[in-house]
Amino acid sequence: MKQEFSHLSAEGDPRMVDVSEKAVTARTAVAQTIVVLDEAIMDRLENDEIHTKKGPVFQTAILAGIMGAKRTSDLIPLCHPIGLDNCEVNIVVNERREVVITCTARVTGRTGVEMEALTGASVAALTIYDMCKGFSHEIEIRETKLLKKTGGKRDFKRA
Amino acid sequence: MKQEFSHLSAEGDPRMVDVSEKAVTARTAVAQTIVVLDEAIMDRLENDEIHTKKGPVFQTAILAGIMGAKRTSDLIPLCHPIGLDNCEVNIVVNERREVVITCTARVTGRTGVEMEALTGASVAALTIYDMCKGFSHEIEIRETKLLKKTGGKRDFKRA
Amino acid sequence: MKQEFSHLSAEGDPRMVDVSEKAVTARTAVAQTIVVLDEAIMDRLENDEIHTKKGPVFQTAILAGIMGAKRTSDLIPLCHPIGLDNCEVNIVVNERREVVITCTARVTGRTGVEMEALTGASVAALTIYDMCKGFSHEIEIRETKLLKKTGGKRDFKRA
Amino acid sequence: MKQEFSHLSAEGDPRMVDVSEKAVTARTAVAQTIVVLDEAIMDRLENDEIHTKKGPVFQTAILAGIMGAKRTSDLIPLCHPIGLDNCEVNIVVNERREVVITCTARVTGRTGVEMEALTGASVAALTIYDMCKGFSHEIEIRETKLLKKTGGKRDFKRA
Amino acid sequence: MKQEFSHLSAEGDPRMVDVSEKAVTARTAVAQTIVVLDEAIMDRLENDEIHTKKGPVFQTAILAGIMGAKRTSDLIPLCHPIGLDNCEVNIVVNERREVVITCTARVTGRTGVEMEALTGASVAALTIYDMCKGFSHEIEIRETKLLKKTGGKRDFKRA
Amino acid sequence: MKQEFSHLSAEGDPRMVDVSEKAVTARTAVAQTIVVLDEAIMDRLENDEIHTKKGPVFQTAILAGIMGAKRTSDLIPLCHPIGLDNCEVNIVVNERREVVITCTARVTGRTGVEMEALTGASVAALTIYDMCKGFSHEIEIRETKLLKKTGGKRDFKRA
Numbered sequence: 013m014k015q016e017f018s019h020l021s022a023e024g025d026p027r028m029v030d031v032s033e034k035a036v037t038a039r040t041a042v043a044q045t046i047v048v049l050d051e052a053i054m055d056r057l058e059n060d061e062i063h064t065k066k067g068p069v070f071q072t073a074i075l076a077g078i079m080g081a082k083r084t085s086d087l088i089p090l091c092h093p094i095g096l097d098n099c100e101v102n103i104v105v106n107e108r109r110e111v112v113i114t115c116t117a118r119v120t121g122r123t124g125v126e127m128e129a130l131t132g133a134s135v136a137a138l139t140i141y142d143m144c145k146g147f148s149h150e151i152e153i154r155e156t157k158l159l160k161k162t163g164g165k166r167d168f169k170r171a
Numbered sequence: 172m173k174q175e176f177s178h179l180s181a182e183g184d185p186r187m188v189d190v191s192e193k194a195v196t197a198r199t200a201v202a203q204t205i206v207v208l209d210e211a212i213m214d215r216l217e218n219d220e221i222h223t224k225k226g227p228v229f230q231t232a233i234l235a236g237i238m239g240a241k242r243t244s245d246l247i248p249l250c251h252p253i254g255l256d257n258c259e260v261n262i263v264v265n266e267r268r269e270v271v272i273t274c275t276a277r278v279t280g281r282t283g284v285e286m287e288a289l290t291g292a293s294v295a296a297l298t299i300y301d302m303c304k305g306f307s308h309e310i311e312i313r314e315t316k317l318l319k320k321t322g323g324k325r326d327f328k329r330a
Numbered sequence: 331m332k333q334e335f336s337h338l339s340a341e342g343d344p345r346m347v348d349v350s351e352k353a354v355t356a357r358t359a360v361a362q363t364i365v366v367l368d369e370a371i372m373d374r375l376e377n378d379e380i381h382t383k384k385g386p387v388f389q390t391a392i393l394a395g396i397m398g399a400k401r402t403s404d405l406i407p408l409c410h411p412i413g414l415d416n417c418e419v420n421i422v423v424n425e426r427r428e429v430v431i432t433c434t435a436r437v438t439g440r441t442g443v444e445m446e447a448l449t450g451a452s453v454a455a456l457t458i459y460d461m462c463k464g465f466s467h468e469i470e471i472r473e474t475k476l477l478k479k480t481g482g483k484r485d486f487k488r489a
Numbered sequence: 490m491k492q493e494f495s496h497l498s499a500e501g502d503p504r505m506v507d508v509s510e511k512a513v514t515a516r517t518a519v520a521q522t523i524v525v526l527d528e529a530i531m532d533r534l535e536n537d538e539i540h541t542k543k544g545p546v547f548q549t550a551i552l553a554g555i556m557g558a559k560r561t562s563d564l565i566p567l568c569h570p571i572g573l574d575n576c577e578v579n580i581v582v583n584e585r586r587e588v589v590i591t592c593t594a595r596v597t598g599r600t601g602v603e604m605e606a607l608t609g610a611s612v613a614a615l616t617i618y619d620m621c622k623g624f625s626h627e628i629e630i631r632e633t634k635l636l637k638k639t640g641g642k643r644d645f646k647r648a
Numbered sequence: 649m650k651q652e653f654s655h656l657s658a659e660g661d662p663r664m665v666d667v668s669e670k671a672v673t674a675r676t677a678v679a680q681t682i683v684v685l686d687e688a689i690m691d692r693l694e695n696d697e698i699h700t701k702k703g704p705v706f707q708t709a710i711l712a713g714i715m716g717a718k719r720t721s722d723l724i725p726l727c728h729p730i731g732l733d734n735c736e737v738n739i740v741v742n743e744r745r746e747v748v749i750t751c752t753a754r755v756t757g758r759t760g761v762e763m764e765a766l767t768g769a770s771v772a773a774l775t776i777y778d779m780c781k782g783f784s785h786e787i788e789i790r791e792t793k794l795l796k797k798t799g800g801k802r803d804f805k806r807a
Numbered sequence: 808m809k810q811e812f813s814h815l816s817a818e819g820d821p822r823m824v825d826v827s828e829k830a831v832t833a834r835t836a837v838a839q840t841i842v843v844l845d846e847a848i849m850d851r852l853e854n855d856e857i858h859t860k861k862g863p864v865f866q867t868a869i870l871a872g873i874m875g876a877k878r879t880s881d882l883i884p885l886c887h888p889i890g891l892d893n894c895e896v897n898i899v900v901n902e903r904r905e906v907v908i909t910c911t912a913r914v915t916g917r918t919g920v921e922m923e924a925l926t927g928a929s930v931a932a933l934t935i936y937d938m939c940k941g942f943s944h945e946i947e948i949r950e951t952k953l954l955k956k957t958g959g960k961r962d963f964k965r966a
Contacts, residue, residue: 017215017228018305025392025420026231026302032356032415032436038668045312056176069176071866072185074661075725076248079874082721082729085400087242087294088301089235089393093400093413095729097668097758102661118668120758122415122438126308127301134293134312135246142247142286143185146177149285149317149327153204153293156312168308180895184869189893191833191913197509230389233502234566238397241562241570244877248870252877252890254570256509256599261502277509279599281892281915335533335546336623339736343710344549344620348734350674350754363630374494387494390503394566401564403718405612406619407553407711411718411731440733440756444626445619452611452630453564460565460604461503464495467603467635467645471522471611474630486626515827548707551820552884556715559880559888572888574827574917579820595827597917653851653864654941662867662938681948692812705812708821712884723878723930724937725871762944763937770929770948771882778883778922782813782824785921785953785963789840789929792948804944 019090028090034122038097039163043129043156045137047111050150054109057144070103073139077101077115080135081128088131094121096128101136113137114159124164130156178249187249190281197256198322199277202288202315204296206270209309213268216303229262232298236260236274239294240287247290253280255287260295272296273318283323289315337408346408349440356415357481358436361447361474363455365429368468372427375462388421391457395419395433398453399446406449412439414446419454431455432477442482448474496567505567508599515574516640517595520606520633522614524588527627531586534621547580550616554578554592557612558605565608571598573605578613590614591636601641607633655726664726667758674733675799676754679765679792681773683747686786690745693780706739709775713737713751716771717764724767730757732764737772749773750795760800766792814885823885826917833892834958835913838924838951840932842906845945849904852939865898868934872896872910875930876923883926889916891923896931908932909954919959925951 021027049057057069078099085093098118106112115132117125137153144151161168177188208216216228237258244252257277265271274291276284296312303310320327336347367375375387396417403411416436424430433450435443455471462469479486495506526534534546555576562570575595583589592609594602614630621628638645654665685693693705714735721729734754742748751768753761773789780787797804813824844852852864873894880888893913901907910927912920932948939946956963 017302019231019302020227021418024227026227026389026396027392027418028396028414028416029305030416030418030436032438068179068183068185068866071662071863072178072248072870074663075867075870076246078662078664079248079722079725080246083242083246086397087235087239087246088298089231089238089397091301092415095413095731095757096664097728098664098666100657100663100666118666120668121413126304127297130300130312131297134297137315138286138289138293139247139249141289142250143176143178145285146188149320149329151316153289153315154313156296156315157310158308161308170308184897185866185873186869186895187873187891187893189895189913191892191915227389230386230503231393233504234390234393237503237505238563238566245874248874251892254572254598254890255505256569257505257507259498259504259507277507279509280890335620337549337620338545342545343738344545344707344714345710345736346714346732346734347623348736348754350733350756386497386501386503390496390566394564397566398564401560404715405553405557405560405564406616407549407556407715408616409619410733413731439731444622445615448615448618448630452615455633456604456608456611457565457567459607460568461494461496463603464506467638467647469634471607471633472631474614474633475628476626479626488626545707548704548821549711551822552708552711555821555823556881556884572890572916573823574887575823575825577816577822577825595825597827653938655867655938656863660863662863665941704815704819704821708814708884712882715884716882719878719882723871723875723882724934725867725874726934727937762940763933766933766936766948770933773951774922774926774929775883775885777925778886779812779814779821781921785956785965787952789925789951790949792932792951793946794944797944806944 026090031122036122037163038120039124040118041124041126041129041161042116042159043133044159045113045133045156046154047137047140048152049144050148053144053147069143072143073103073136074101076139077132077136081117081132084128084131088127091127092123094119099132101132124161126158126161185249193281195281196322197279198283200283200285200288200320201275201318202292203318204272204292204315205313206296206299207311207313208303209307212303212306228302231302232262232295233260235298236291236295240276240291243287243290247286250286251282253278258291260291283320285317285320344408352440354440355481356438357442359442359444359447359479360434360477361451362477363431363451363474364472365455365458366470367462368466371462371465387461390461391421391454392419394457395450395454399435399450402446402449406445409445410441412437417450419450442479444476444479503567511599513599514640515597516601518601518603518606518638519593519636520610521636522590522610522633523631524614524617525629525631526621527625530621530624546620549620550580550613551578553616554609554613558594558609561605561608565604568604569600571596576609578609601638603635603638662726670758672758673799674756675760677760677762677765677797678752678795679769680795681749681769681792682790683773683776684788685780686784689780689783705779709739709772710737712775713768713772717753717768720764720767724763727763728759730755735768737768760797762794762797821885829917831917832958833915834919836919836921836924836956837911837954838928839954840908840928840951841949842932842935843947843949844939845943848939848942864938868898868931869896871934872927872931876912876927879923879926883922886922887918889914894927896927919956921953921956
C-alpha cells in the first residue's frame with residue numbers, strides 16, 4: 013500500500029490534515045539550526061555575546077525566534093493555528109566557533125509543534141544574519157533540522 | 172578605527188539603521204537554500220514535482236516563500252518595512268537530488284532586500300519540510316545564503 | 331420579546347459575544363462562493379486548471395483560502411480567535427462554466443466556524459480575481475453564502 | 490500571439506508581476522459588493538443603521554473594510570505590498586433593500602489598487618454577515634466587482 | 649529566597665513562562681486607561697460621542713481595542729498565544745471630563761489575560777488619540793493599569 | 808467656520824484622511840511614556856537593567872517597541888500603512904525612579920509618524936509590564952504623549 017502526502021488530497025490539491033479526531037496530548041519538539049559567520053564577525057561577537065552571554069545580538073535573535081514560532085501558522089500555509097504553552101530559544105557557540113540555535117516548543121493540543129520549533133530556530137538564525145550583515149555577507153545558515161519530538165503518534169529522536 | 176554593529180547603538184542597544192539619508196535606488200537580492208530529503212521522499216516527489224514541474228509541494232512552497240518575503244519586517248525585529256517590486260521563488264532538484272530554492276527580491280527604495288530574499292527562501296524550505304514530514308523527519312535545510320545583491324553601497328556576488 | 335444583535339451591547343456598542351459558558355463541541359461549517367469570469371479567461375483556464383485539475387491558478391486560490399481562513403479573527407472585528415482542526419478548499423467549474431469554491435472549516439471549540447469558512451471562500455475568490463485580472467476586469471464574485479453548519483446550538487443546512 | 494497569465498512564469502509557476510520598471514502614478518480603484526439579508530434582519534437594521542446612518546453594524550463594517558484593505562498583500566499571495574494614500578468605505582441601502590458597499594482605494598505607486606478595493610469591500614461584507622448571523626444565515630454576499638480604476642496602463646469603467 | 653523574573657532564564661535570557669503544567673481555568677482581567685484631551689476637543693466630542701453614546705470616535709476606539717486585544721501575543725514578545733472567550737471595551741467620560749476606557753478580557757485557559765486587557769485598553773486609547781490629533785496634540789494617555797484579575801494562582805483587585 | 812474631525816466624513820462615518828495630494832517630506836516624531844513600578848520591582852531592575860544598561864527586560868521592551876511601531880497601521884484603524892526610515896526606542900530611569908521610554912520614528916512620506924512613535928512607546932511599556940508582572944501588579948503606565956514632531960504642515964514641540 014502506497015503512503016500518500018498527508019497534505020495533498022486524493023486529487024493532489026494542497027490541504028490541511030484533519031486533526032479533529034486526534035487526542036489532545038502534551039507535545040514537544042526541539043529543533044536546531046547553525047549559523048556560520050566569518051572570523052571577523054565572530055571576533056566581534058566574542059567580546060560581548062559569548063563572554064557575557066547577554067549580548068544584544070543573541071538576545072534579539074532569541075526574541076525574534078520566540079515571536080517567529082508564534083507566527084508559524086501565518087507563514088506555513090498548511091500548519092494548524094495552535095497555541096503554545098512554551099517556547100524557548102537557546103544560543104551557544106560551539107567548539108568550532110559556530111553559532112548553535114536550539115528552539116524548544118511545547119503545546120497541549122491535537123497536533124505537534126515541529127514546525128513551530130523549526131520556524132523559531134530559522135527566524136532566530138535570520139535575525140543573527142540581519143544584525144551581522146553590515147560586516148560581511150560571508151554568513152551561512154546550515155543544518156536546520158528536528159532533534160526531537162514527543163507526544164504524537166510516533167516520537168522521534170535524531171541519532 | 173573599529174567598525175561597529177550597525178544595529179546597535181553606542182550603548183549597545185538594538186536599533187534600526189537610519190536610512191533616511193540613503194538614496195532611493197533599484198535594489199535586488201538573490202538568496203538560496205537547499206533542502207535535503209531522504210530518498211523515500213525524493214522518490215515521491217519525483218513522480219509529480221520534478222517531472223511535471225507543477226507539483227503541489229513545490230507550488231505551495233513557492234507561494235509560501237513569496238508571502239514570507241512580504242512578511243520579513245514583521246519577523247526580523249530591526250528590518251525596515253518596505254514594499255517589494257517583485258519577488259520570485261524558483262525550486263529545482265539538482266544532480267545530487269537536493270532541492271534548491273532560489274528567492275529573488277527587488278525593490279526601489281532606501282534599503283536592500285537581502286533579508287527579504289533570505290526569508291523567502293527559508294519559508295519556502297520550511298514549507299517543503301512541513302509537507303514532507305509525514306513521511307519522515309530525515310529532512311535537513313542547509314546552506315541558506317545570499318548569492319548576490321545589487322543597488323546598494325556595495326554590490327555582492329558570492330564567488 | 332425582541333431579539334437583539336448579539337454583537338451589540340445594551341448601549342448599542344459593538345462587542346464580542348461571551349462564549350465562556352458555551353460547551354466545547356466539534357463544529358463544522360461549509361461556505362461557498364462563485365466566481366464568474368468572461369469567456370476568454372475561462373478558455374485560458376480550461377487548458378490547465380480544469381482539465382488537469384492541477385493548474386496554478388486554482389492551487390494558489392486554494393492555499394490563499396486556507397491561509398485566509400486562519401486569519402479570520404484578524405479581519406472580522408468581533409470574531410473570536412480560535413484554532414482550526416481542519417480547513418479544506420475545493421474549486422470546480424460547474425456546467426455553466428462558473429468557478430465554484432467550497433470552503434469547509436472544522437474546530438473543537440466554544441464557537442462556530444461559519445466566518446472562517448466564509449472568509450476562506452472569499453479570499454480564494456479574490457485570489458482567482460487577482461490572477462485573472464491581467465486579461466480583463468469582467469470578473470464577478472457572487473453568491474457567497476453558508477451551505478451548512480453543525481455542532482452549535484442550531485444546525486443549519488441551506489435548502 | 491497568445492497572451493499569458495501575468496502571475497505565472499513560463500514554467501507555469503505562480504509569481505509576482507515585476508513592477509520595478511512601471512511609472513509611479515496616482516492610482517485609484519473603486520469596488521462594490523452587495524449584501525442581501527432577509528427581511529427580518531433588514532427590519533432590525535432599519536431602526537438604527539439606515540435612518541440615523543450611524544448604526545454600529547455599518548460602522549463596524551466600514552472600519553473592518555478599511556483595515557482589511559490595508560491587509561490585502563498579506564491575504565492575496567501575489568499582491569505587491571504597497572501603501573495606501575486613502576481608503577474609504579461607504580454603505581447604503583438601495584431601493585431594493587440591498588446593502589451596497591463601495592470601497593475606494595488610492596495610492597501613488599507602481600501598481601494598481603484594485604485588489605485593495607475589492608478586499609476592503611469583501612471584508613466589510615463579511616463583517617455585516619458576522620454581525621447579523623445571530624438572527625439568521627439567510628444572508629448572501631453577491632456581485633463583488635470592480636466599478637472603476639484609473640492611473641494604470643489602461644483605465645477601466647464598468648458600463 | 650530570592651524571587652526571579654519569570655520571563656528570564658537562569659542565564660538571564662528572555663523566555664516564555666512554561667504553562668504546560670498549569671490548570672485550565674476560567675480567567676478574567678479588567679484593565680483601565682484614561683485619555684485626557686484638551687477642552688476644545690472635549691467640546692467636539694460632547695456633541696456626539698458623549699450625549700448619544702454612539703459617536704464614531706468612541707466606536708472606532710472600541711473596535712480597535714477589541715482587535716488589539718486579539719493581537720496581544722503578536723505584540724508582546726513573551727505572551728502566550730491564546731484564544732479569547734470574550735473581550736469588551738467600554739468608554740465613558742468621567743466627572744473630570746476625562747475619557748475612561750475599560751477593557752475586560754476572558755479566556756478558559758492555562759494563563760491569564762492581563763496583557764490582553766491592558767493591550768486592548770492601550771490600543772483603544774491610541775485610536776482616540778489618532779482620531780483627535782487633527783485638532784491638537786494636547787492629548788495625554790495616562791494611568792494604564794490593571795483593575796482586577798481572577799482565575800489564576802492569585803486573584804488581584806486594585807484597592 | 809467649524810473645524811471637523813479629519814477622520815470623519817460629512818456623514819459622520821470613520822474614514823482615512825486622503826493624503827494623495829500631500830508632499831513627500833522627511834517627517835519625524837518623538838513620543839514618550841513613563842512606567843512606574845513598585846519599589847520591590849525597581850530594586851530588581853537596578854541590579855541589571857539600570858547599572859549595566861544591558862538588562863534583558865529593557866532590551867526586550869526596546870525590540871517590542873520597534874516591532875510595535877512597525878505594526879501601527881495594523882492596529883490603529885485609520886492610520887496609513889507607511890514605511891519607516893528609522894525607529895529608535897530608548898529607556899532610562901529618571902531621578903524619581905520612573906522608567907522613561909522614548910520612541911523616535913522617522914519616514915520620508917506623505918503623512919506623519921506620530922502614531923508610530925506613540926505606538927512604539929506604548930508597546931515597549933506594555934512589554935515592561937508583562938516582564939515585571941510576576942512580582943506585582945503595582946505597575947502603572949502613565950503620561951504617554953507626543954514630545955515633538957517635524958516635517959508636516961505644522962511642527963509641534965511640547966512646552
